[in-house]
Amino acid sequence: MIDLDETDRALLRALALDSTQSAGALGRRLGLSQPATWRRLRRLREDGAIARERLDLDLSALGFGVTVFLGISLAAKGRVSLADFERAVSAIPEVQTVQHVLGLYDYRLRVVARDLSDFERVLRRRIMTLPGVGAVDANVLLSEERLPGPL
Incomplete structure (x- = not known):
C-alpha cells in the first residue's frame, strides 16, 4: 500500500x-x-498511485449509441485456457473492458456499438465465435452516473 x-x-x-x-x-x-x-x-x-492518464471520450457523440454489459460463461474451462479467451476477446475493438470475475459468470465485458443491429453483428460474428464461449447474458446500459475522483 x-x-x-x-x-x-x-x-x-x-x-x-x-x-x-x-x-x-x-x-x-x-x-x-x-x-x-x-x-x-x-x-x-x-509508486503506482497514478497508474495512467486516459482520455474520457463521449461515446454517443462519436456514434456509439449502445453500451451492453455481457456476462460470459466459458463452456469448457479445461479445454480452453483463460489466456486464449482473454487474448481473443481483447482483439475485438468494440469490447471496451474485459473483467475476469467470480460468481455466476467467468467474464464480464463492456461492449459498445452504434445501435442494436450493430451490437447483434458484434455478438454473432465476433463474441459468440470466441474460443470456449458457452452461455452469454446481456444487460443494455440505460444511463450511467460517474462518481469522479479517487477513493
Missing part, C-alpha cells in the same frame, strides 16, 4: 476532476511550488 499524506490526497482529488492541469496550476491550488508539485506527481506515478 502506498503511503499518502493529506497533500497527496488533495493532489489526486484535483487531478481526478481535471487531469490536464499543469503542475504549476495544481501547486497554486494546493499552496505548493511548481517544483514541489512536480516531484509529488513523479513520486505518485513511480
Whole structure:
C-alpha cells in the first residue's frame, strides 16, 4: 500500500476532476511550488498511485449509441485456457473492458456499438465465435452516473 499524506490526497482529488492541469496550476491550488508539485506527481506515478492518464471520450457523440454489459460463461474451462479467451476477446475493438470475475459468470465485458443491429453483428460474428464461449447474458446500459475522483 502506498503511503499518502493529506497533500497527496488533495493532489489526486484535483487531478481526478481535471487531469490536464499543469503542475504549476495544481501547486497554486494546493499552496505548493511548481517544483514541489512536480516531484509529488513523479513520486505518485513511480509508486503506482497514478497508474495512467486516459482520455474520457463521449461515446454517443462519436456514434456509439449502445453500451451492453455481457456476462460470459466459458463452456469448457479445461479445454480452453483463460489466456486464449482473454487474448481473443481483447482483439475485438468494440469490447471496451474485459473483467475476469467470480460468481455466476467467468467474464464480464463492456461492449459498445452504434445501435442494436450493430451490437447483434458484434455478438454473432465476433463474441459468440470466441474460443470456449458457452452461455452469454446481456444487460443494455440505460444511463450511467460517474462518481469522479479517487477513493
